[in-house]
Amino acid sequence: MRRKRDVIFATAVSLIGGAIALPAHAEDTPPPVKIGVLTDMSGMYRDIMGPGSVLAAKMAVEDFGGKVLGRPIEVVSGDHQAKPDVGAAIARNWFDNGGADVIVDVAQSAVALAVQELARARNKIVIHGVTGSPAITQQACAPTAFSWSLNAYAISAPLPKPLIERGLDTFFFLSADYSFGKAMEDAAAGAIKAAGGKVLGSVRFPQNNPDFSSFLLQAVSSKAKVIWLISAAEDTTNALKQAKEFGIAEGGQLIVVPLTYITNVHALGIANVQGLTFATPFYWDRTAETRAWSERFFKQHQAMPTMDQAAVYSGTLHYLKAVAAANSLDGLKVADEIRKLPVNDMYVQNGAVRADGWLMHPFYMASIKAPGGVKKPWDYYTIEKVIPASEAAQPLSESQCPLVAQSQ
Incomplete structure (x- = not known):
């Protein structure tokens, strides 16, 4: 009996000791980054x-x-x-x-x-x-x-010049009515003026807008060669669906959507957005x-x-x-x-x-392929031109960042 009691006591001490040691072991484990x-x-x-x-x-x-x-x-x-x-x-x-x-x-x-x-x-x-x-x-x-990735300047300022060089020199803006839309419109308008183009008009629309018909009709009536759509996510999808219904591209006006996502293109189907022009820092293929x-x-x-x-x-x-x-x-x-x-x-x-x-x-100036040019799933973009980093970035000489002055 005594031997049995000694074994039980030793086992209990061992278990208690292990339990006591656990917190110390946990403290030694470094927290995750x-x-x-x-x-x-x-x-x-x-x-x-x-x-x-x-x-x-x-x-x-x-x-x-x-x-x-x-x-x-x-x-x-x-x-x-x-x-x-x-x-x-x-x-x-x-x-x-x-x-x-x-x-x-x-x-x-x-x-x-x-x-x-x-x-x-x-x-x-x-x-x-x-x-x-x-x-x-x-x-x-x-x-x-x-x-x-990008900001309003990087996807707006480099695009007008190559378009104007192709004779597409008049523009109409459809812009989302918040700070992002204004920043992109300002950047594009400055680049258009610098390259010798002309802005014929602009209109603002609210975020999460379901109906673009009145805005698109204003763009069409302006007779601008380029309709510049500044939007994102579902607004882009809705605007482009309705532009297709109006036959805007077939009427000879080019639609530019600087902020174009491949998921929007996939959702719409390239038959509805072929020829769409934009800038992007990344393309999967x-x-x-x-x-x-x-x-x-x-x-x-x-x-x-x-x-x-x-x-x-x-x-x-x-x-x-x-x-x-x-x-x-x-x-x-x-x-x-x-x-x-x-x-x-x-x-x-x-x-x-x-x-x-x-x-x-x-960045890369890209356009959406015609359906006949698609060779595999998600094969949507044609990369037309490389935009060097120096052209895509707002010059440091124009910077309003205090860190820039401190680094010089």
Whole structure:
């Protein structure tokens, strides 16, 4: 009996000791490096970012190896619903309570500006995908904020000159009635004037607009050679469907949609948008590298990646490289490495990040193929011209970013 009691006692001590040791072991386990994908998961931008952006960030983590600084990497996501107050609340909670070290995507301009101010105050990193407002890298620029894909200037200013050289020298604007629409119209109008073209008129429409008939009729009656549609997501889809019904392209007017997403084209069908002209920083079928990555993406998402989703992958991957180079998660130290390191991945080769946070990379003037030119699924774009990074980026000499003056 005594031997039996001794065994029971020893076993109990062993179990208690193990239980006591568990918390100490947990304390020794480093917390994960958290990447927050703040995006529109349920609204009008869902298909161009949303779950696809979350997947892109996870693919970047996988390609990096899943760990950095000896710590696991975790991707969390939040739905900002395209509302600044909602987006800011999520970002604040992630930064202050959730242990997030970086926020990526964001996209919608008002949300992006709100999140950028939170990141600035906390020396946290934010990497924007598609964000229309040039203020992100101009007046509102921050040491820890970066713009990875496009803004209003990059997709508006380079397009008019080649069109005017083709004799398409008169323009009419249909612009979304918010800051993004105004910024894009201003950038395009300046470029049109500089290239010798003429703006014959413009009209503004509200966001989430179901009926474009009156606006399109004004554009047609202007007899402008180019109808310049400044819109995004479902507004683009609705406007182009109705333009097809009016037979605008058949009537000889070219429709330009600077902010064109491959998901919009797929939803509409290329027969409805053939000839559409635009600028883009990314096309899935442009190179062997973009194809290989996009096919991986497609297997999990059942749609080819948009430029925003590709930018989220690239920005996330570059952030992790910068963390490793800085050997730190300190926002200012990581931001320094983000600017120092060249950006090399399937999205951009030998890209450079400027003092204002803008990623220098080329854009591509593209048009939608005729149905007979399509050789495989999602084979929609013809790349007509490479727009060098120096032409796509607003010159630093015109910059209103305080960081630019400090760096000179």
